[in-house]
Amino acid sequence: MHPELVATRSLPVSRQFEMWRNWYGSVYETTRLTGSTSDEFPAVSVIWKLDGLTVTRTCTPAHSIVRTRAAIRRNPVDHWVIAFTKGTGVEIKSVGTRFCVPQKVPFVLSLGEELEVTRGGAEGLQFYLSRDMFSGIAPLLDAARTERLNSRGAAFLRDYMLLIERHLPHLGSDEAARLPNAIAAMLAACLAPSADRVAGEGRQMEPVLMERVRRIVGRNLGSWTLGARLICREAGMSRSQLYRIFEVEGGVANYIRRRRLSESFILLSDISKNETIVRIASMFCFADASTFSRAFRREFGVSPSDVRAAALAGLCPAAPPRGPSGTDIHCFADCLRT
Numbered sequence: 001m002h003p004e005l006v007a008t009r010s011l012p013v014s015r016q017f018e019m020w021r022n023w024y025g026s027v028y029e030t031t032r033l034t035g036s037t038s039d040e041f042p043a044v045s046v047i048w049k050l051d052g053l054t055v056t057r058t059c060t061p062a063h064s065i066v067r068t069r070a071a072i073r074r075n076p077v078d079h080w081v082i083a084f085t086k087g088t089g090v091e092i093k094s095v096g097t098r099f100c101v102p103q104k105v106p107f108v109l110s111l112g113e114e115l116e117v118t119r120g121g122a123e124g125l126q127f128y129l130s131r132d133m134f135s136g137i138a139p140l141l142d143a144a145r146t147e148r149l150n151s152r153g154a155a156f157l158r159d160y161m162l163l164i165e166r167h168l169p170h171l172g173s174d175e176a177a178r179l180p181n182a183i184a185a186m187l188a189a190c191l192a193p194s195a196d197r198v199a200g201e202g203r204q205m206e207p208v209l210m211e212r213v214r215r216i217v218g219r220n221l222g223s224w225t226l227g228a229r230l231i232c233r234e235a236g237m238s239r240s241q242l243y244r245i246f247e248v249e250g251g252v253a254n255y256i257r258r259r260r261l262s263e264s265f266i267l268l269s270d271i272s273k274n275e276t277i278v279r280i281a282s283m284f285c286f287a288d289a290s291t292f293s294r295a296f297r298r299e300f301g302v303s304p305s306d307v308r309a310a311a312l313a314g315l316c317p318a319a320p321p322r323g324p325s326g327t328d329i330h331c332f333a334d335c336l337r338t
Helices: 013-024 069-074 135-144 151-170 173-191 195-200 202-219 228-235 239-245 252-269 277-283 289-300 304-312 332-336
Strands: 004-007 029-032 044-050 053-060 063-067 080-086 090-094 097-101 107-110 115-119 122-129
Touching (some): 013 029, 044 173, 053 173, 063 069, 080 151, 090 107, 107 115, 122 151, 135 173, 202 252, 252 277, 252 304, 277 304, 289 304
Antiparallel strands (some): 004 044, 029 063, 044 053, 053 122, 063 115, 080 107, 080 122, 090 115
């Protein structure tokens, strides 16, 4: 898939805000906040259009948007909007209430109603959901317009939105067709997180949990403290959740070991790096070079010295195998598995 790009930076300063305001003018009115000392309005929006779903990432200076009754009559689109910002919170006036939402906390709006949103200069991610496509969870979305998501549901939803955006460039037509159902299931779990519903939607949440764990493990591959305790603390999950997710991998320790071995394979194959095998074993928390070499050979069928020698000779060592299906996220199709 390829996104649309809307950007103002290449325009003369005097036309930047006008271009941005005109682009969104058919849906809502954009107003610069008073007190701006510059005529510049360097803004950019990356837009992914799917059937019944539009995903946009925007980065703008401080501004407010207003959807009036006249705008609704002029363009009666009534999509739900699920969004969050990074860097600053937003102030929202909708359905007769005014409230503030902190940065990184998702919120729900409806374009079928009058609303006003004010935000400082920030980056934001927005999902526009067609009511026809997402009618099955309409009551949950409508109720969420005036309610704060609980911290657990908000964190899952934010991570899931980021995960979807990250894999949109690799989305095939089959995955795109299944995407709305996957999003609806996640939204149902996040917006109405009763114990029964969360348990029922657990499989939809597992890709998000796995992505969190993948990042945590990647950041701590060189730490001797990396293990179930550290992962649970940083990911905000229980040991039972962690063990269930890693059951197909053969356990948490096995997953960490394989990640360390895969990273060591990449390092050994890079002739610009001159770390010794003893040093690499220490970097990835193996007790000694012999222990590292035995684990490496069991994993890849060759020794670390074989890989280093092949790289120095200009040969291409066999790439380390991907993890078993369901244990790591390599493409967005992994997030849509049932």
